[in-house]
Amino acid sequence: MSQPEHPPRIEISDGASIPDPWDKRLINAWSISLVGAVSLLTYLCVRYPDVYGKILSLLPEGIIVTFKVTIYSFAATVPIGVLVGIGRLSRNRFINLIASTYVETIRGIPLLVQLFYIFFSLNQLLHVPDFLAAIIALSFCYGAYMGEVFRAGINAINKGQTEAARSLGFTRFQTMRYIILPQAWRTILPPIGNECIAMLKDTSLLSVVAITDVFRIAREYASVSYQYFETYTVIALVYLIITLILSKCVSVMEARLSHYDKR
Amino acid sequence: MTNANPIISIRNVHKFYGQVPALKNISMDINQGEKVVIIGPSGSGKSTLLRSINRLEKVDLGSIIVDGQDVLAPKANINAIRQELGMVFQSFNLFPHMTVLENIILAPTKLKNVPKAEAVEHAMQLLAKVDITDKAMVYPVQLSGGQQQRVAIARALAMNPKIMLFDEPTSALDPETTGEVLDVMVTLAKEGMTMVVVTHEMGFAREVADRIAFMDHGELLEEGTPSHFFNNPEHPRLQRFLEQIL
Ligand SMILES: Nc1ncnc2c1ncn2[C@@H]1O[C@H](COP(=O)(O)OP(=O)(O)O)[C@@H](O)[C@H]1O
Ligand SMILES: [Mg+2]
Numbered sequence: 459m460s461q462p463e464h465p466p467r468i469e470i471s472d473g474a475s476i477p478d479p480w481d482k483r484l485i486n487a488w489s490i491s492l493v494g495a496v497s498l499l500t501y502l503c504v505r506y507p508d509v510y511g512k513i514l515s516l517l518p519e520g521i522i523v524t525f526k527v528t529i530y531s532f533a534a535t536v537p538i539g540v541l542v543g544i545g546r547l548s549r550n551r552f553i554n555l556i557a558s559t560y561v562e563t564i565r566g567i568p569l570l571v572q573l574f575y576i577f578f579s580l581n582q583l584l585h586v587p588d589f590l591a592a593i594i595a596l597s598f599c600y601g602a603y604m605g606e607v608f609r610a611g612i613n614a615i616n617k618g619q620t621e622a623a624r625s626l627g628f629t630r631f632q633t634m635r636y637i638i639l640p641q642a643w644r645t646i647l648p649p650i651g652n653e654c655i656a657m658l659k660d661t662s663l664l665s666v667v668a669i670t671d672v673f674r675i676a677r678e679y680a681s682v683s684y685q686y687f688e689t690y691t692v693i694a695l696v697y698l699i700i701t702l703i704l705s706k707c708v709s710v711m712e713a714r715l716s717h718y719d720k721r
Numbered sequence: 722m723t724n725a726n727p728i729i730s731i732r733n734v735h736k737f738y739g740q741v742p743a744l745k746n747i748s749m750d751i752n753q754g755e756k757v758v759i760i761g762p763s764g765s766g767k768s769t770l771l772r773s774i775n776r777l778e779k780v781d782l783g784s785i786i787v788d789g790q791d792v793l794a795p796k797a798n799i800n801a802i803r804q805e806l807g808m809v810f811q812s813f814n815l816f817p818h819m820t821v822l823e824n825i826i827l828a829p830t831k832l833k834n835v836p837k838a839e840a841v842e843h844a845m846q847l848l849a850k851v852d853i854t855d856k857a858m859v860y861p862v863q864l865s866g867g868q869q870q871r872v873a874i875a876r877a878l879a880m881n882p883k884i885m886l887f888d889e890p891t892s893a894l895d896p897e898t899t900g901e902v903l904d905v906m907v908t909l910a911k912e913g914m915t916m917v918v919v920t921h922e923m924g925f926a927r928e929v930a931d932r933i934a935f936m937d938h939g940e941l942l943e944e945g946t947p948s949h950f951f952n953n954p955e956h957p958r959l960q961r962f963l964e965q966i967l
Contacts, residue, residue, distance in 0.1 A: 625777060625877075626804070626827075627803040627880065640818050644818075
């Protein structure tokens, strides 16, 4: 009765716009983009198999690497985000300062610079292998953004929930675990999905130094074939299609998670 | 009024929000099984007083003893003390991501390690008591306000508290559903529960209260039996308040 029909959206990152799960129309921005991208890619590959088809056929291996880096980094980022988000809300001044300083520092430095800095520090000074160093760099940077998402999500839960839990005898930690986080997930899911998608896109930055992802393969092919326009057309369409599909997945999960505020 | 062993003993309690005093030198004893109704205008400190009993608000001065335990002691196991103090809020505060049944069994299973089957059985008895057994499997959003509040009462009772605190439990409800919640509270009172109730429902106060306390501007201005309160109110501010509300 007192709850809004749709859960509030927290829009923080530049990942992708998550389609509205309650939008049942067949034609919307998401479907137009997806159909457009898939049709164009199909058309190009069928019409010019030796150029576009060849480029596309080189990519699957790189796509797998892109996904691997994204998944590992994402798995590391979520716990960092939970800790940082709770830390930012902590009344313990010391914990709060550590978490806040981390977030401020990360947010103040361009992502590419941070990635390079962390990657080369780990790689050259500590001899951490490329792939691992890349994942650590990405997780460390994204942990700050994820922390902000968790902070906003936890903050968005009505204070009465905490009071009800505490009055029953739950500790602060138990309240977080059983009452607040399970509810925050729902509000947080779209922006988290967004972060994950943004991360997938930003793995392309790491291809410059560390990983043989889909973008590295494309750049290398372009530089030997001189088919820059054709290669980057394919790679742009491939990223777009992946991003659109993932944003739809997030949207479906969001709808699933909100079953309890449907009447 | 005072008895050898009050279950709640509030002594010279002061509370400030910044510079603003919310509670001024409040003292009050509540005995086992007693029903105390707190009335007073909005902003007079009723919620603050009620919430300081289970330390949802921490008072600045004075002492609060609940069932022999000092609530304000730095070493107090506040979570254990809170298990003795059920609390019902104006805004229900059911956990929206859990069904009615899950709301009720969460605390006993997690905090008292009650086996799930046993907790469910107890929950069903409590739902019968608050008269909504058919809603055990639904989510709170599907319930009316009155139903949500009755579930909230059942949830608090599931911990077998010795005392129940109610903070304007019917103020968010429409007149039709107010009655169903008050009925549950009357039943609870008849069973001998110790109750501290902040409410504007004077009918309830008259019927159930052993004692009524009137607060204004953070002060406890008058205490007495319902007949004293409604027939011979002494303090001019209480007289004015009763004129407005009755
Ligand atoms: N968290 C808070 N911060 C600052 N002032 C508060 C806070 N909670 C309550 N107050 C103030 O304390 C006084 C008593 O409030 P409250 O106990 O809620 O009154 P009541 O329940 O009788 O309406 C009011 O003046 C209110 O504005
Ligand atoms: Mg109040």
